[in-house]
Amino acid sequence: MTKLSVNINKLATLRNSRGGNVPNLITSAKDIESFGAEGITIHPRPDERHIRYQDARDLKQVVSTEFNIEGNPIPKFIDLVLEVKPTQVTLVPDAEDAITSNAGWDTLKHKDFLVDVIKTFKENGIRTSIFVDPDVQMVRGAAETGTDRIELYTESFAHDFALGKKEAGIKPFVDAAQIAHELGLGINAGHDLSLDNIKFFKEHIPHLLEVSIGHALICESIYLGIENVVNMYLDRLK
Ligand SMILES: CC(=O)[C@@H](O)[C@H](O)COP(=O)(O)O
Numbered sequence: 001m002t003k004l005s006v007n008i009n010k011l012a013t014l015r016n017s018r019g020g021n022v023p024n025l026i027t028s029a030k031d032i033e034s035f036g037a038e039g040i041t042i043h044p045r046p047d048e049r050h051i052r053y054q055d056a057r058d059l060k061q062v063v064s065t066e067f068n069i070e071g072n073p074i075p076k077f078i079d080l081v082l083e084v085k086p087t088q089v090t091l092v093p094d095a096e097d098a099i100t101s102n103a104g105w106d107t108l109k110h111k112d113f114l115v116d117v118i119k120t121f122k123e124n125g126i127r128t129s130i131f132v133d134p135d136v137q138m139v140r141g142a143a144e145t146g147t148d149r150i151e152l153y154t155e156s157f158a159h160d161f162a163l164g165k166k167e168a169g170i171k172p173f174v175d176a177a178q179i180a181h182e183l184g185l186g187i188n189a190g191h192d193l194s195l196d197n198i199k200f201f202k203e204h205i206p207h208l209l210e211v212s213i214g215h216a217l218i219c220e221s222i223y224l225g226i227e228n229v230v231n232m233y234l235d236r237l238k
């Protein structure tokens with residue numbers, strides 16, 4: 001069984017675009033859980049352009065499934081996570097000015113740093129996960145940091161899948177997942193997963209514990225819901 005954690009960054013982007021509090025992230029998170037999602041993911045960025053640090057505190061009060069906070073463990077992120085104490089923290093090495101996450105950790109180069117940060121989180125009862133490319137060396141390095149899980153960075157798979165290169169795209173992920181499992185790591189995955197590619201990914205990746213999906217899921221929700229809403233407006237305008 002693979003858990004679905006819904007990343008609500010995009011709802012925060014929409015809210016921030018108008019000021020105010022629509023859509024309301026608290027109501028949305030509770031509704032998403034009531035529809036069956038098994039987790040809520042947020043990725044506060046240093047500029048707080050979508051999820052704000054205060055959102056993390058507020059969501060902690062209401063999320064009743066798994067709460068996953070992703071981000072680069074800069075000091076203020078570490079402080080936030082230690083204060084909020086989510087179920088899981090996912091460490092992502094994203095630059096401040098990155099539009100979105102664009103690389104996994106070099107777990108060999110940053111091993112000492114990761115060992116320290118992971119120890120701190122685990123001592124505070126927070127499960128840890130490290131965002132990694134599907135590279136066997138990086139997975140082996142991750143195992144040496146003491147992390148509970150890895151999150152496989154699936155952008156390359158999604159890209160290859162869209163080009164019809166399904167088998168070539170999935171192969172490094174199958175190998176990485178196999179090694180991760182042998183090394184005792186739990187396996188999560190995310191980035192650019194969608195209704196188009198998720199079934200194929202799930203069917204090919206052994207021991208997949210959790211996927212976090214945001215951008216595509218929110219876009220699909222708008223597109224698949226828009227006919228219904230247009231008709232609701234037309235009905236009120238009769
Ligand atoms: C780690 C990861 O892949 C996601 O957190 C993704 O980066 C979402 O972040 P944005 O919503 O800022 O693109």
Ligand SMILES: NCC(=O)COP(=O)(O)O
Nearest residue numbers: 007190191192212214215
């Ligand atoms: N960890 C990945 C995530 O939370 C969502 O990524 P995306 O679906 O917005 O690309």
